[in-house]
Amino acid sequence: MGPEKSDRVELASLLAQFPGEPPLGETWLGPEALPEPALTLLAHHHHMTVTLEAHHRERVALVALASKREGELYCRKLLLKGERSGKTVLFGIVRIHLDLLTPRVRELILEEKTPLGRLLIEQGVMRRVERTALLSHPIRPVDRERFGLGPEYPDGTRMYGRLALLHCDGMPAIELLEVVRPAPPGGGDE
Numbered sequence: 539m540g541p542e543k544s545d546r547v548e549l550a551s552l553l554a555q556f557p558g559e560p561p562l563g564e565t566w567l568g569p570e571a572l573p574e575p576a577l578t579l580l581a582h583h584h585h586m587t588v589t590l591e592a593h594h595r596e597r598v599a600l601v602a603l604a605s606k607r608e609g610e611l612y613c614r615k616l617l618l619k620g621e622r623s624g625k626t627v628l629f630g631i632v633r634i635h636l637d638l639l640t641p642r643v644r645e646l647i648l649e650e651k652t653p654l655g656r657l658l659i660e661q662g663v664m665r666r667v668e669r670t671a672l673l674s675h676p677i678r679p680v681d682r683e684r685f686g687l688g689p690e691y692p693d694g695t696r697m698y699g700r701l702a703l704l705h706c707d708g709m710p711a712i713e714l715l716e717v718v719r720p721a722p723p724g725g726g727d728e
Contacts, residue, residue: 544670545566545670545671545701548670548671548701548713549562549564549671549673549701549715551633552613552631552633552701552713552714552715553631553715555606555613555615555631555633556604556613556615556631559615559631560678560680562673562675562678562699563675563676563678564673564674564675565673565674565675566671566672566673567672567673567674567698568672569581569672571672571674572672572674572698573698573721574721575593575718575721576698576718576721578593579593579698579718580669580672580698580699580700580716580718581669581672581700582669583666583667583668583669584667585654585655585656585658585659585665585667586618586628586630586655586702586714586716587618587653587654587655587656587659588655588656588659590618590627590628590718594620594623594625594627596620596621596622596623597620597621597622598618598619598620598621598627598628598653599618599619599620599621599653600616600617600618600650600651600652600653600654601616601617601618601619602614602615602616602650603615603616603617605650607636607648610635610636610637611633611634611635611636612633612634612636612647612648613631613632613633613634614631614632614634614650615630615631616629616630616631616632617629617630617684618630618653625686625719626684626685626686626719627718627719628716628717628718628719629681629684629685629716629717630714630715630716630717631714631715632654632712632713632714632715633712633713633714634647634711634712634713635709635710635711635712636648638706638707638709638710638711639663639706639711640661640663642661643657643658643661643663643706646661654704654712658704658706663706663707664706664707664708665704665705665706665707666704666705667702667703667704667705668702668703668704668705669700669701669702670700670701670702670703671700671701672698672699672700673698673699673700673701674696674697674698674699675696675697675699675717676693676694676695676696676697677691677693677694677695677696677697677720678697681697681717685719685720687720690722690723691720691722691723692723695720695723696720697717697718697720698717698718698720699715699716699717699718700714700715700716701713701714701715702714702716
């Protein structure tokens with residue numbers, strides 16, 4: 539399945555927010571091409587925070603790797619880690635149009651303490667998650683480091699992710715790249 543031009547542009551634009559972020563070398567996919575657990579984790583229109591917590595059976599914590607703000611545009615490169623296990627379960631880049639959110643939600647986002655999905659739910663923001671594209675890329679050295687993946691994940695291991703748009707109170711306020719932890723070799727859960 540080929541990507542829509544807008545998906546390619548969106549991915550390039552999100553990656554460009556943080557110079558030095560290596561290219562993905564992505565392949566664009568339809569849901570039918572996703573193996574489990576990537577299919578369950580990515581091919582939906584729900585918050586990743588909720589989905590990851592249900593799948594890994596633990597709350598996740600936000601780790602902000604880098605962030606920047608230009609006027610009302612705020613970007614963050616992040617990890618979500620299991621609070622109990624410490625295992626990285628997601629790498630992401632988010633671009634938020636702060637002017638489309640309430641002052642309190644903006645303030646909480648800028649604190650960089652709470653995963654976005656949980657924050658929006660707790661603040662009662664009316665939201666709709668629109669998954670716009672699914673992708674895969676070969677494991678990169680930076681993925682090994684971020685997810686703590688050892689040699690049991692051979693070169694060529696596939697990583698899976700999605701692009702999504704969060705509509706908050708009816709406005710397209712948040713753009714996301716979300717890449718989930720790869721399944722362990724041989725299948726199953728970690």
